[in-house]
Amino acid sequence: MSQPTVSTPKLAFDATAEGAGTGATSPEDSGATPYERYARLDVLHTLQQPRSKVPAELSFIVTTQVMELLFGLLRHEWTLAQRALREDDLPGALAALRRGTHVQDVLNSSWDLLGTLTPVEFSAFRPVLGEASGFQSSAFLHLEFLVGNKSPRLLEMYQGAPAVHQELAAALRAPTLYDDALALLTRRGVLAAQEAEEGDAAGAGRYRPREAVQQAWHTVYTDPAAGELVTLAEALLDTAERVTRWRQRHYASVKRSMGAKPGTGGSSGLAWLKAATEQDVFPELWTVRGEL
Ligand code: HEM
């Protein structure tokens, strides 16, 4: 059998060619490779600016930025899942949730980047953080709203940022990912319409578990006629478990790098983070398991 020809990539590029990878986005860009232009690396690599001379601060900044980008990607996938659920497109919703779980896996493993940060190293640059805290992340707060942890009070933080405030206020009013799944259960005849609406009517508050919803998931798991909804239940549970895992890894990372000191965001620190790990996401999907 003849060997396939191996050609090496080209080393010169057509500066006049059309396409996302070739058009210069700024004058300084004109000599950049198509790859650098496409990924906007000219901007990306200027965004890591430690405020101290402590070497470990760079990994803290990069971890934060990586997680923020992944929060944005996860929001995108969950929003697509909601849209598909509303259109009764179960395969579409499952595909988006599956992509989301992979994003969550990368988010969760990102904590490893802070695994070597000792309390001495962290204390050395922590003062430069001032009052900054991940608690102020609007992308993270949006994700919390999407999984049912709605808390109107927290919008106060964004009074100085009208666009962010508006986006989060809309998310408070809109159905959560779980609300959209429950609405599908209603259309498939396993949950009374009034029960699905009750969740929505709670509106801007934190999701409160209901007996009728647990009963509906019970039907999904036990009635062969509800068959394909089991796949949705399991995909939501995969998502929920990974949200909790992020909170647990955050807790462990904080315990390791600064112990029980109060947080820069004004909370008691570890004790506050611990409480968050104990809050189940999509609660009836967990409680129903004791009945099956
Ligand atoms: C050494 C590293 C870290 C420490 C010591 C730490 C500590 C804390 C503490 C104490 C809180 C509670 C709020 C406060 O009082 O500040 C908090 C909240 C938070 N942190 Fe971190 N954090 C670390 C890294 C990160 C990273 C890398 C992210 C990713 C962006 C992050 C995102 C968040 C978020 C989103 C919250 C709000 C959590 C919630 O609402 O449940 N943190 N963090």
Ligand SMILES: N[C@@H](CC(=O)c1ccccc1NC=O)C(=O)O
């Ligand atoms: N709350 C943390 C600090 C913190 O989370 C933070 C501060 C500035 C920039 C990023 C941060 N963490 C994650 O985004 C602390 O108490 O040290």
